[in-house]
Amino acid sequence: MSDTSQRLSEIVNNSDVVLFMKGTPLFPQCGFSSRAVAILEHCGVAFDSVDVLQDMEIRQGIKEFSDWPTIPQLYVKGEFVGGSDIMMEMYEAGELQALMDEAQVAKAS
């Protein structure tokens, strides 16, 4: 395992919900990342975010780690869930909320 994938593995396993995004939840730098943050806020769950624009290794590495070409990317309990389109489809179907309930993730404070 490369250093980057080791780092990514630690990041996704060290918190229940992690969003890799461009920018921060307060200042998203891309419409897709902004939408992903809004969906998680609607779900009412606590989440950590990683700004890939601050770290080129993470930005490139996460695409290989998940075999997914775009950012944002959502992980719950170490499992890759999808990008913002999948998050939206799941949210509209009630599946994302169900996944969060099942995973028993912490609510946003």
Place this chain on the structure above:
Amino acid sequence: MAMAADDIEAMIRSALPDAVIEITDLAGDGDHYAARVTSAAFAGKSRIAQHRMVFDALGGRMGGALHALQLTTAVPN
């Protein structure tokens, strides 16, 4: 680096010949698209697997030449 809507549709169709493909140029700039792809080939596959099939059809352009493609996949009713 932008791609034409017709090119996106043609690439998806070459991999998923039965697909019903609707492409919307969201900003009118040839760079921000929404695509809705309906294909029987998605049946029984997870959302992640369905999206990966479309990414594969686009031959590595997702996240590169194709910066912004909002993707929705569905199985025909």
